[in-house]
Amino acid sequence: MLPLVTRDELKAMLDAGEVVVVDTMPPAYYAREHLPGAVNIPGFPYEEAARLTDELAPAVLPHRAAPIVVYCANTPCRNSELVGARLVSLGYTDVRKYREGIEDWVAHGLPTRTAAG
Template identity: 80%
Template sequence: MLPLITRDELAAALKAGTVVVVDTMPVAYYAKEHLPAARNIPGFPYERAKEFTDEHAPRVLPDKSASIVVYCANVPCRNSELVGARLVELGYPDVRKYREGIEDWVAGGLPTESASG
């Protein structure tokens, strides 16, 4: 299980520029709405999360020493746990999970972005 980060901690880290955020939702969901400056590594369908992480991580997360936060839709969503665990296996030492996901972020009134700008 990945270490957790709260919404307030994540918001502060984003503001300070000290984390790289990874949206683990499917590409269409990422394009529609994601946390500011988030990068995308799809973690769904679950059985392809490892494959997608292996494929995207070298390009999306070239700095293995970066402080990384993964998230998906909400607490029941497993994408972020699967992608995050695989990132740790691939040698990323600092991976945390924003368990409550984008639904909590939006509920907190925090800004999001979309692929269309």
């Protein structure tokens, strides 16, 4: 299991520009709404999570030592754990998970972005 980060910790890291956030939702969900600055590595369908991570991570996460936080929809969502674990297996050294996901972020009135801006 990945180490966890709280909403407040993640917000502080985002505000300070100290983290790369990875949205692990399917591309259509990412396009509709994601955390500010997030990149997309889909963790669904589950059986494709490893392949998609292998293909996309080198381009969107070029620095393996960078602080990374993965998230998905909510606590039961498995996407972030699958993508995060794969990143660790690929040699990324600082991967954490925002377990509560975008639903929690939005419920607390924090900003999001869309693919259009």
